[in-house]
Amino acid sequence: MRTEHALISAAKKGDTNAFGELVKRYEKYVYTLAFRMMKTNEEAEEVAQDAFVKAFQSLHQFREDGKFVSWLYTIVYRESLNRLRRHNNVMVTIDEHSGLEIWPTDAKSGLEQLTATERITIVRSAINTLRPTEAAVLTLYYLEEYSLREVCQVTGLTSSNAKVVLHRGRQNLLAAIKSMNSKPISDWL
Amino acid sequence: MNNSKDTLYQLIQEVGHSTPPVDFSQRVTSRLTDFAAEQKKTRESLPPLISGFGKWIIVSFLAAVFIFAFLFSEPSANGSGPISNLMKSIRSATTQHLPSILDASLPVFIFDSIFFWAFLAFAAMAIAATLFQRNGTSSQSVIGSY
Numbered sequence: 001m002r003t004e005h006a007l008i009s010a011a012k013k014g015d016t017n018a019f020g021e022l023v024k025r026y027e028k029y030v031y032t033l034a035f036r037m038m039k040t041n042e043e044a045e046e047v048a049q050d051a052f053v054k055a056f057q058s059l060h061q062f063r064e065d066g067k068f069v070s071w072l073y074t075i076v077y078r079e080s081l082n083r084l085r086r087h088n089n090v091m092v093t094i095d096e097h098s099g100l101e102i103w104p105t106d107a108k109s110g111l112e113q114l115t116a117t118e119r120i121t122i123v124r125s126a127i128n129t130l131r132p133t134e135a136a137v138l139t140l141y142y143l144e145e146y147s148l149r150e151v152c153q154v155t156g157l158t159s160s161n162a163k164v165v166l167h168r169g170r171q172n173l174l175a176a177i178k179s180m181n182s183k184p185i186s187d188w189l
Numbered sequence: 190m191n192n193s194k195d196t197l198y199q200l201i202q203e204v205g206h207s208t209p210p211v212d213f214s215q216r217v218t219s220r221l222t223d224f225a226a227e228q229k230k231t232r233e234s235l236p237p238l239i240s241g242f243g244k245w246i247i248v249s250f251l252a253a254v255f256i257f258a259f260l261f262s263e264p265s266a267n268g269s270g271p272i273s274n275l276m277k278s279i280r281s282a283t284t285q286h287l288p289s290i291l292d293a294s295l296p297v298f299i300f301d302s303i304f305f306w307a308f309l310a311f312a313a314m315a316i317a318a319t320l321f322q323r324n325g326t327s328s329q330s331v332i333g334s335y
């Protein structure tokens with residue numbers, strides 16, 4: 001099995017099979033970020049495909065001192081935002097955040113009583129209600145365990161803006177989970 | 190991380206990654222193969238503006254013109270630094286061995302002409318464009334920078 005470095009070097013020389021290997025390795029990461037931002041399978045697939053093609057075309061610009069997957073995330077993030085802007089349904093401005101973050105205990109205890117599948121369904125639906133930038137920042141921060149600095153590198157947000165988006169995303173996600181979990185589970189499945 | 194953040198972390202980790210369609214990587218590879226084939230076709234269909242030998246003739250000509258311009262242009266006003274002195278000594282050492290016709294005002298007239306410099310700029314751009322296309326990177330300029 002070839003190393004990532006070897007695959008990137010081969011792909012830079014135009015080896016599409018080597019790049020295909022990279023696609024297989026990172027497709028779920030790229031697709032996840034695209035899906036969290038675009039909200040539908042069809043749009044996510046188109047964005048993910050376009051992102052990989054653009055990555056291949058501009059691979060010579062990739063500096064190998066950074067993580068390849070982070071570079072891919074940058075392309076996916078921009079591609080998603082561009083597509084959303086074209087569809088005119090994205091809000092990327094940062095507005096003020098309000099209130100303190102309080103985890104709703106009734107929602108938490110309710111979630112603990114659910115099966116894992118039910119919980120995943122609710123949280124996934126709640127993530128789908130987030131704004132694209134919030135969903136992207138939360139995914140990078142909590143799922144990929146990126147530091148705030150890495151999140152800023154991928155998204156191009158300033159540190160303070162990323163903190164605001166993260167804070168607001170958390171609040172919105174918790175509120176969405178609470179509202180969904182207060183309803184009977186049968187409504188969700 | 191406080192309690193609520195821990196809980197969010199656990200929940201998002203539990204949701205995990207989304208799964209792309211089964212044939213996703215095949216579709217991407219297919220698009221890449223099409224793209225590579227099209228790029229190759231485009232590159233082959235573009236006739237080189239100037240052949241390899243002709244390019245070197247033009248490069249040599251431009252180099253000769255620049256050297257000529259360097260020798261006959263006026264030194265910077267009262268320059269007395271090491272580079273200025275070096276330029277002056279090279280000029281005087283070279284021009285004293287050249288035929289006297291080159292000391293006439295013709296070279297100065299030529300190098301003062303805006304048309305001459307416009308021609309030089311055009312020729313330089315033509316060479317740059319030729320080199321750029323021969324490397325096959327011109328079609329990638331639309332891709333943007335990551």
